[in-house]
Amino acid sequence: MTVIEVEDLHKSYGHTRAVGGVSFEVARGETFGVLGHNGAGKTTTVECLIGLRKPDSGRIRVFGEDPGRRRRALARRTGVQLQESELPDRIRVVEAMRLFASFYDRPDDWRAVLERWDLGPIGGKAYADLSGGQKQRLKLALALVGAPELVVLDELTTGLDPVARRETWTLIGDLKASGTTVVLVSHFMDEAEELCDRVAVFRRGRIVALGSPRGLVAETGTGSLEEAYLELTGERRDGVEA
Numbered sequence: 001m002t003v004i005e006v007e008d009l010h011k012s013y014g015h016t017r018a019v020g021g022v023s024f025e026v027a028r029g030e031t032f033g034v035l036g037h038n039g040a041g042k043t044t045t046v047e048c049l050i051g052l053r054k055p056d057s058g059r060i061r062v063f064g065e066d067p068g069r070r071r072r073a074l075a076r077r078t079g080v081q082l083q084e085s086e087l088p089d090r091i092r093v094v095e096a097m098r099l100f101a102s103f104y105d106r107p108d109d110w111r112a113v114l115e116r117w118d119l120g121p122i123g124g125k126a127y128a129d130l131s132g133g134q135k136q137r138l139k140l141a142l143a144l145v146g147a148p149e150l151v152v153l154d155e156l157t158t159g160l161d162p163v164a165r166r167e168t169w170t171l172i173g174d175l176k177a178s179g180t181t182v183v184l185v186s187h188f189m190d191e192a193e194e195l196c197d198r199v200a201v202f203r204r205g206r207i208v209a210l211g212s213p214r215g216l217v218a219e220t221g222t223g224s225l226e227e228a229y230l231e232l233t234g235e236r237r238d239g240v241e242a
């Protein structure tokens with residue numbers, strides 16, 4: 001079954017074309033990577049998917065519904081970790097977990113989720129007093145506490161130390177095993193290679209390659225997704241762009 005359909009999505013901010021004709025589908029249970037460097041249009045695309053932004057044109061369906069019209073209904077089935085989202089400074093970790101769990105019909109036990117993410121000992125802390133890594137882990141825990149069918153994670157492990165990064169990968173592996181559909185936005189190719197069933201490589205608002213990490217590696221005759229990515233985007237020739 002198809003969970004996400006995106007057809008010819010376009011979105012500009014004034015004169016800046018963020019997304020210029022993107023199409024892809026994500027099947028139930030798939031972990032789908034949205035890859036590319038800063039400014040490639042990844043965040044804009046996922047914000048359109050969850051109904052936070054209105055596309056200029058194109059067709060989007062999530063669970064068969066238009067997120068522009070059915071955002072609230074879809075939000076109950078979706079967990080989201082947004083790149084730029086912040087919580088109120090004074091909200092405590094346990095309060096945030098309880099609040100987010102209340103948005104869903106059948107949430108996980110939020111205390112168990114806190115323990116799984118190693119946030120139990122700081123449950124009484126205010127958001128503003130958390131370290132960068134703790135904030136990131138809390139945002140992930142909040143995206144998962146509702147036991148959603150679809151999880152959208154924008155820059156999953158940015159700000160995490162190498163150990164926390166590895167632990168996060170393990171938890172995403174568990175999510176996959178449970179049949180959850182995951183959209184993983186990342187500019188880390190090792191992460192995508194480890195976790196994703198298929199990836200879409202974004203460059204300047206377009207998808208320049210789409211396939212399994214292994215398939216893209218084979219197609220380019222390279223040894224890793226990182227090298228395949230450089231080939232496919234032309235960034236090896238042009239030099240890395242911002």
Ligand SMILES: Nc1ncnc2c1ncn2[C@@H]1O[C@H](COP(=O)(O)OP(=O)(O)O)[C@@H](O)[C@H]1O
Nearest residue numbers: 013016017018037038039040041042043044045
């Ligand atoms: N709210 C906004 N207003 C104006 N320009 C934006 C806004 N959000 C993103 N952009 C621009 O759109 C382009 C794509 O950005 P974004 O979707 O955030 O890409 P990515 O997530 O791949 O870094 C960039 O040029 C960015 O500067």
Ligand SMILES: [Mg+2]
Nearest residue numbers: 042043044083
């Ligand atoms: Mg982004």
